[in-house]
Amino acid sequence: MSADLWDDVAPPDTDEPQPPAWDDPVPLTGNRMLRDFPTHTFPDWVREFVEAVAEETQTPVDLAGCVALSVLATAAGGRAVVHIRGNYREPSNLFTVVALPPANRKSAVFDLLTSPLYDAEQQLQAKTAPAIAEAQMTARIAKEAAERAAAKAASADVGERDALVQTAVSMARTAESVTIPAEPQLLADDATAETVISLMDEQGGRISVMSAEGEIFDIIAGRYSGAPNMGPFLKGHAGDRLRVNRQTRKEYIDHPALTMGLCVQPQVLDDIGRIKGGRGRGLLGRFLYSLPESLVGRRKSSPDPIPDAVRATYAERVIDLTLFLADWTDPAVLQLTPDADAALLAFQERVEPKLAARGGAFGHISDWAGKLVGATARIAGLLHLAEHGANAHTRPVTADTVRAAIELGEYFATHALAVFDRMGADPTVARATTVLETLRNHDGIDISKRDLLVKLSRSEFATVADLEPALGLLEDHGWVRMQPVQRTGGRGRPPSPRYLIHPRIHDTTTG
Known part of the structure; x- marks a missing residue:
């Protein structure tokens, strides 16, 4: 198994001669070191409930942990932003997705974590019900008065008609100007793009899509419209101005401020990787991915139940935070201490070299990793809100909170690499896999680069230059060894480099 992505170790000495014997080849994919979900980064009341939910449901703690982050983002509802430096701010909404096979009690975990949000929603609805009823009555009375005035104008004599028409028009405008508040709603499930826009519009700019299924990706891909519709989801994540002008x-x-907290089956990851424009337009780069190991087959028959006090504290804190921020119009600005800013900046400086297209660990998923520091800042804001509740905007975000968010960011980074491996995000890995399968159908112990190119599809490997990165990756993983080119000294084209092939090339369990 490879070293942890975040362990900064010195590269091996490439000047050392290769031993004559073959080492075991390294699989091209599926060998990522995935970090465990760091529940200790949460404030105690969140950590205790997340761990208790994972124990009672016998599910990976990653699931409850990711849903908890989405719950906090829903409670924040875009009413809080993290001020980084200068004009740079990050909102507090998140997109998270956990991939688990069937029979992992995903719905039970979602219900336990999101239940306080529904309670908060009901309290908000009860609070606004009188104002809604009053506005509805006012609008009805004004409309009826306008209709009476219009009828009177229609039957009036010519000399009186103009004045009565003006009165009727004025009353109609008054009736139309009465605004009826929307019934508060925090959560939606598998909403279409149009529904998401409408919900955010009527809910003061925020809504959260939380689901233990992955149907939302089918909707984004165009199940109903026939074409992908990502705009509302992209802008809803970034906080960019959204305007719809239709008849x-x-x-x-x-x-x-759109939050998404989803749990899908692993197969869905393969499907969303094929959404037209999903990578190019940045949709897939906005999700924080988790790929935990299922506990099915190793679950306790009689797990410990969630302690009542732990459940009650969690519910109370989520409801209090949601209700406190619900009435904010201008966002609560969360400031960083100088030490916190320095910690975030140091993390950014660690991430940046990994984004390099050549040689960077994130080079093939820079669309995702380029947003990692921003996502980490958002997580820091949520941890700060969870820790301090109604007093959060009066206190700066500390370096300890930022370091906790960075640890969560590092967790999501290792899982994102594994997820994008599934999606075939790295074209070099995909091409190397094709070459490996071709070599498995080759009978000899070695092959020239020229002969190998002939065996491959010209649509995928049009030139030798297309083949070289894949061969280089196979050589790095121990599947082939390039032999020194023996030059004859004569005229003509130089001989094509030859590659020795690993003797276990036909053992499919090694790839």
């Missing part, structure tokens, strides 16, 4: 509706959202 049937006009919706303007200056600062949308």
